[in-house]
Amino acid sequence: MKHAAPKAIAVSKAIDKVIREDRGRLLSALIARLGSFQLAEDALQEAIVSAISHWGRAGLPNSPKGWLLRVALNKGIDHIRKGQREEQKAQDFDSIRYDHAGEQDDEAIPDERLRLIFACCHPALEEKSRIALTLRTVCNLTTREIAAAFLDTESTMGQRLSRAKAKIQTKGIAFKIPEADQWNDRLDTVLSTIYLIFTTGYVLEDNSSRDLCKEAIFLLELMCKLKPEESEIEGALALMQLTEVRKRARIDGDGALVPVEEQNRDLWNHDLRKQAQDLLTTAMKRRQIGPYQIKAAIADCHMEEPIPDWPQMALLYQELWRFEPTPVVALNKAVVLAELGECPAALLAVEALEDELSSYQPWYAARADILMKIGRKHEAIIVYKQAIELAPNEASRVFLEKQMSGTAQ
Amino acid sequence: MKYMLLIYSDPAEGPEYGTPEFEKMMAGYFSANEKMKADGVLCDGEGLQGIETATSLRIRDGKVETMDGPFAETREHLGGYYVVDVPDLDAALKYAELIPTAHDGTIEVRPLMDYNPAG
Numbered sequence: 001m002k003h004a005a006p007k008a009i010a011v012s013k014a015i016d017k018v019i020r021e022d023r024g025r026l027l028s029a030l031i032a033r034l035g036s037f038q039l040a041e042d043a044l045q046e047a048i049v050s051a052i053s054h055w056g057r058a059g060l061p062n063s064p065k066g067w068l069l070r071v072a073l074n075k076g077i078d079h080i081r082k083g084q085r086e087e088q089k090a091q092d093f094d095s096i097r098y099d100h101a102g103e104q105d106d107e108a109i110p111d112e113r114l115r116l117i118f119a120c121c122h123p124a125l126e127e128k129s130r131i132a133l134t135l136r137t138v139c140n141l142t143t144r145e146i147a148a149a150f151l152d153t154e155s156t157m158g159q160r161l162s163r164a165k166a167k168i169q170t171k172g173i174a175f176k177i178p179e180a181d182q183w184n185d186r187l188d189t190v191l192s193t194i195y196l197i198f199t200t201g202y203v204l205e206d207n208s209s210r211d212l213c214k215e216a217i218f219l220l221e222l223m224c225k226l227k228p229e230e231s232e233i234e235g236a237l238a239l240m241q242l243t244e245v246r247k248r249a250r251i252d253g254d255g256a257l258v259p260v261e262e263q264n265r266d267l268w269n270h271d272l273r274k275q276a277q278d279l280l281t282t283a284m285k286r287r288q289i290g291p292y293q294i295k296a297a298i299a300d301c302h303m304e305e306p307i308p309d310w311p312q313m314a315l316l317y318q319e320l321w322r323f324e325p326t327p328v329v330a331l332n333k334a335v336v337l338a339e340l341g342e343c344p345a346a347l348l349a350v351e352a353l354e355d356e357l358s359s360y361q362p363w364y365a366a367r368a369d370i371l372m373k374i375g376r377k378h379e380a381i382i383v384y385k386q387a388i389e390l391a392p393n394e395a396s397r398v399f400l401e402k403q404m405s406g407t408a409q
Numbered sequence: 410m411k412y413m414l415l416i417y418s419d420p421a422e423g424p425e426y427g428t429p430e431f432e433k434m435m436a437g438y439f440s441a442n443e444k445m446k447a448d449g450v451l452c453d454g455e456g457l458q459g460i461e462t463a464t465s466l467r468i469r470d471g472k473v474e475t476m477d478g479p480f481a482e483t484r485e486h487l488g489g490y491y492v493v494d495v496p497d498l499d500a501a502l503k504y505a506e507l508i509p510t511a512h513d514g515t516i517e518v519r520p521l522m523d524y525n526p527a528g
Contacts, residue, residue, distance in 0.1 A: 122498075171498050172410045172520055174496065174498065174499055176497075176499075178499065179499070181503070
């Protein structure tokens with residue numbers, strides 16, 4: 001028995017690796033066959049417990065993933081069998097058990113994660129539940145990690161996740177890729193959910209144990225692989241990559257946020273920028289323009305050297321307005337107008353948005369900045385103070401304080 | 410799965426009887442009915458008379474209380490329903506989208522209770 005300890009450690013490492021890399025894939029394969037989120041999760045958990053003892057005795061199987069899938073599937077079917085009223089369904093599952101009995105090759109497991117993403121991001125679920133469910137099932141974050149990102153307690157988040165899973169079942173949300181006539185709407189919901197994951201990570205900075213920006217990029221890369229040649233998916237990925245390019249440059253030595261045009265370009269990830277630009281070019285060639293491609297193009301213009309391409313950005317915001325006539329887009333248009341030297345017009349445009357954006361922090365920051373530019377310093381200071389009070393994190397607070405005291409470079 | 414599509418609307422909104430808009434709405438209902446029938450999903454569907462015709466009843470302390478009017482005063486009233494038998498929520502939502510009142514009211518889509526999941 002002297003080899004038991006190293007063997008046990010090897011087994012637990014192997015299981016950790018499969019779960020870290022492939023939990024979402026196994027789960028989606030199980031949901032597709034068992035038809036239930038909860039049943040699939042329970043069955044996978046039981047298979048993991050079996051793996052610990054079985055692999056410990058018999059050694060690692062050739063295909064750990066295939067082994068887990070097969071065992072989990074059998075456990076799931078056993079559960080269904082135990083539910084007496086589901087006899088008919090259990091009979092249907094006999095064929096599945098047989099089909100997968102000889103599965104040895106990991107690559108033979110079909111990747112059903114696109115269906116999983118669309119189910120988790122169904123518009124019939126609350127926005128926050130969509131985010132939580134996607135992070136839990138597709139990205140394999142723990143309930144505790146998700147709770148931390150949303151400043152919730154672990155038990156509150158746990159309840160939200162169970163409710164969401166139950167709702168998928170009771171509402172009859174299908175585990176499938178939407179049909180053509182619903183595709184655009186559903187894709188919108190998926191992309192906005194992933195974008196919210198990204199922005200949550202962006203605002204949180206480094207306070208969380210898992211980088212939500214990276215998880216959002218992972219989700220979009222996965223979608224690009226499973227649903228190639230979809231311009232808005234590529235546009236959304238390019239947008240997030242372009243933001244990620246500047247990650248190391250966006251906060252200076254004093255902990256203050258640095259505006260894009262003042263960042264140290266040596267700190268940018270130029271390879272990633274090239275990759276994002278190529279992706280965006282490919283996407284735009286298809287001429288299926290949408291808001292994510294436009295936002296990515298704006299982000300890229302903002303990073304032009306030696307100065308941002310403000311005139312092109314103004315045109316792009318005009319184009320974005322056709323898709324999203326929202327106060328936030330109007331505010332961004334006004335900010336670009338100010339950069340083009342049209343400060344009085346920009347100020348009018350910003351002030352016209354007061355009712356709609358009175359609780360939106362960037363509105364105060366933009367207004368203060370324009371007031372400062374046209375020399376109305378006293379008013380600017382009052383508005384800066386409001387912006388500082390509403391600042392989402394320390395870096396923007398420090399940046400605004402610098403701006404206010406006029407010491408920013 | 411069976412879903413009930415509950416049709417809620419504000420009587421103050423929506424087209425007036427006798428106007429071309431009203432005719433258009435009726436034509437919309439007609440084609441929704443036909444589509445649901447043709448697809449073989451329609452189980453049931455009825456329109457309700459206005460809430461002024463409603464009588465509400467409840468039993469409290471063994472005593473039957475009967476009242477004129479609806480159970481709850483709300484801006485949007487239940488005006489009718491369909492029951493459709495479809496594979497999943499997405500399919501039910503597609504039929505809900507065909508109901509003309511979706512444009513000026515709200516369609517609530519709810520699964521019916523399944524008393525015998527074995528079927």
